[in-house]
Amino acid sequence: MSWITKTFTSSIGRKVIVAITGLFLCTFLVVHLVGNLQLFKDDGGAAFNIYSHFMGTNPVIRTLEWVLVLGFGFHIYESYTLAVRNRAARKVGYVDSRPSENSPWYSRSMALLGTLILIFLIVHMYNFFYRARFGDLDPDINNNDDLYTLVVTSFKQWWYVLLYVGAQIALCYHLIHGFRSGFQTLGLNHRKYTPIIRVIGYIFAIVVCAGFASMPLYFYFFK
Amino acid sequence: MNLDSKIPEGPLAEKWEKHKFNVKLVNPANKRKYDVIIVGTGLAGASAAASLAELGYNVKAFTYHDSPRRAHSIAAQGGINAAKNYQNDGDSVFRLFYDTIKGGDYRSREANVYRLAQVSVNIIDQCVAQGVPFAREYGGLLANRSFGGAQVSRTFYARGQTGQQLLLGAYSALSRQIAYGKVKMYTRSEMLELVVVDGKARGIVTRNLITGEIETHAAHAVVLATGGYGNVFYLSTNAKYCNVTAPWRAHKKGAYFANPCFTQIHPTCIPVSGDYQSKLTLMSESLRNDGRVWVPKTKEMAERLRGGQIRVADIPEEERDYFLERKYPSFGNLVPRDVASRNAKQACDEGRGVGSTGLAVYLDFADAIKREGVDKVSQKYGNLFAMYEKITAENPYELPMRIYPAVHYTMGGLWVDYNLMTSIPGLYATGECNFSDHGANRLGASALMQGLADGYFVIPYTIGDYLAQMPPTPVTTQHAAFKEAEEAVHARTQKLLSIKGTRTPNEFHKALGHIMWDHCGMSRNAEGLQFAKQEIQKLRREFWSDLKLTGTNEELNQMLEIAGRVADFLELGELMVDDALNRKESCGGHFREEYQTPENEALRDDENFAYVAAWEWTGDNQPETLHKEELQFENVKLTQRSYK
Amino acid sequence: MAGNNPNAKPMNLTLKVWRQRNRNSEGKIVEYQVKDISPEMSFLEMLDVLNEDLLLKGDEPVAFDHDCREGICGSCDLFINGRAHGPEKGTTTCQLHMRKFSDGDTITIEPWRANAFPVNRDLSVDRSAFDRIIQAGGYISVNTGGVPDGNEIPIPKNIADKAFEAATCISCGACVAACKNASAMLFVSAKISQLALLPQGQVERKTRVENMVAQMDKEGFGACTNIGQCAAECPVGISLENIALMNREFISAKATSENLA
Structure with missing residues (x-):
């Protein structure tokens, strides 16, 4: 094995990949959220459709899309590999184990939360991304694909809203742990800054997930 | 057999230098042809194993623990003495020597103790180089404190766990040699017999504690670094596994046992609380730097206290007897351990003891807290206070600690000569296992010093002298x-x-x-x-x-x-x-x-x-034969110890 | 004055203890009753009582690791009621006292669980993996003698204190036992931090972290997911900062060392 593969297949090496991709995905969430805020513009979806048209056609964005795919891919693959390895490190378990007395549940459930998010992601991708990119959406008044209408009709179905809001709750807990955890894994732990990072992590997780969750709720209840 | 201590001729200060020059050396290329067995991997054993392996000898090291890092040296709290005179307070090799001889009540060998004081300075350097995190001053230099029985600050320390930090230093050096393959480490192996071939120590028999397998191991020399025998008292500050088996097996094979009755009772231990008690916990002697030892002045007051009619706070200052300060104004609470212990016992025998059993005296920090503040006191003793509270459920920041003497250290042990060789050729004893340096009483912070002195700086020289006298031919367990x-x-x-x-x-x-x-x-x-x-x-x-x-x-x-x-x-x-x-x-x-x-x-x-009383085994249920090694004092005057 | 209370009421307890004859045999939980346990006893003294009872009845006593019984040797290693070293924070099993339990309690006692810590017998486990990790680089390569004077290397007090805090690790393995992933990173990082912080440790700084992490992985410990169970259960309070420092050391060593292997 070369030093490169050795580095990135070591326990810390894999963690570092998870951390870097995780923090990268956090930046994606911000961009995604900010863009989607166009949904709230009361213009029958014109602005949103311009935005989604731009995202679907701009060559820079299209290139970055692949980076995003790689980010997701590595984040999921490395996390999965680590989870398997960690599970295997204790073949015989405890008869009586009370982890709730020493740690928060979501920190211990990152793999589960991640899996839930992945399931959501597949549904979400199929529903919006796939149909926007490869589907046959009707044009809107500006002759852009009318993704807005698809979003609105989707969010009129209760089970869809439930799925989305549920996924955001999972994502929120995933982020509360993941945000600060990413810094810790990259070695960025400092008596001065770590408490600040923790607070930012909480705010980030809540704001981002509340933002995303507000969309289906808004359309279900107010439109 | 004649007891020859092999003390080199010449002035005290030159003996060790001259001796190091006079001992025979083993050719560097031949060192790898000699095998040395070391039993015990505490400070004395691990330091010897690492140092001998560094020189090139093949070392087999044995411990009954699951790891060399668990040896009881780890529990030493207070510190390690060295005549560095970093504090500019008048310390010197001679003063450390003098204090140790006097502290031992003139029952130890001048030459050995002087050598100990000499190499003490090297120990600190060695440990610092290994990364032992000693306490430091704000300027970045090493900090010192004074310790029981000394009027200079020569004790180096690492908060309340000097023993653990020094042992981890020795353990790391040992680990390095294990990784190099120069030390073969046998954990969970207990030595149960010494093998003597033609009058020379040639190997040991061990039991694998996991499988029960009995194994034999051969070597050109055997070093016992197995600690003390304080557990003969059942309750002591020693770890539960501490035992006398290895040296006792050697004793029964011909190694003389010296001054067995010299045991140290440490004054500051947490008192016994019931029959189920399995061990006693020491509270570092360093506490006596700031804690004041007292009992009620009268028996009546003590009785009311024990009965719960009054509380500590109800006893006015003038009703408290700070008996150490009263009787020994110049040393006060810092008198040597034997003196402090005996006075505590005396106070309790007079009926003035405290606690439910009446077998305890107070060690009070109220004045120190008033003087320096809680923060400063907790910085110095925080971990000890926490340990005390865990065991007793009492908060020493608020209530005075209750302490009572407990068996702590054994000055006696296998008789060894200046080379640390026992009366069996090829069998060495180092650290607490031998009798050599502390006479009838050990001063605080001297045990760590002796263990490391023997292992790092004495045995590596003296064992070569013995090995050089035999051909480097392989030894086997065939005999x-x-x-x-x-x-x-x-x-x-x-x-x-x-x-x-x-x-x-x-x-x-x-x-x-x-x-x-x-x-x-x-x-x-x-x-x-x-x-x-x-x-x-x-x-x-x-x-x-x-x-x-x-x-x-x-x-x-x-x-x-x-x-x-x-x-x-x-x-x-x-x-x-x-x-x-x-x-x-x-x-x-x-x-x-x-x-x-x-x-x-x-x-x-x-x-x-x-004299040193060295006892020779003569057979089961037979009286042992006494051999006397007269002690010569040429450099200190024998006086009655006075700490008044 | 609970610590000195002659009237503390004795307790009767039910113990559920893991019994396993040796490394290769199957184990199971066996239930025992112990009576008249004083609240002043340490947990291990309570087990002593059980063992004396068992022996007198002709049964085999429960094997468990212990030695100094003052919280420093790191030998004791019991998983008590679902927690490494039991319910009290910052406490080794030997320093846990029965006053933390109540009359009539049922207490489950298990050995540390991790593939890297195989069970020797009953509650005793083999932690030699820790030794092998230290042997991979947890030292400063200086021979005896020939070192500079102790005061020739001034070390800022805050650095010395930090190194000391990392060095207080007693290698008990509670971090591994408590971790969902059976990860040893708190243990390994404590040693790496101690030596990386000190000037003496600089020479071998890169090889040390590379070799120790490689050995840690080889022993079959899991990887850290920053849950913090290790630090929460650590009896001597080793901080998670050490793990971050180790990660940093590892990343920088891998990026800059000339080690191609």
């Missing part, structure tokens, strides 16, 4: 003596397992402990010692006829391990009593009630007892 020793171990184990009596090894151990503590403890007298001797003999007979064990040899059998150790303690105990009976004087930790000054201080008899 009949190995078979014999192995069979003896098997037979002994089977005997223990086949008694099938009614009493557990711990019951016997506790019973022995009571006899020893009551009659051969802090103070002794002829009548009590005679009684103890008979009691021990009786207990030993009962042990071999009424011991109960279950299980087999071929498995992890912890009760079997204990039984083997208790069997040896039952023999050692009698020798300690014999030694105490023989020594018709009081000195250091050995206080014979018949021999005291009008002020109840120890009364030495230099005329008749300025």
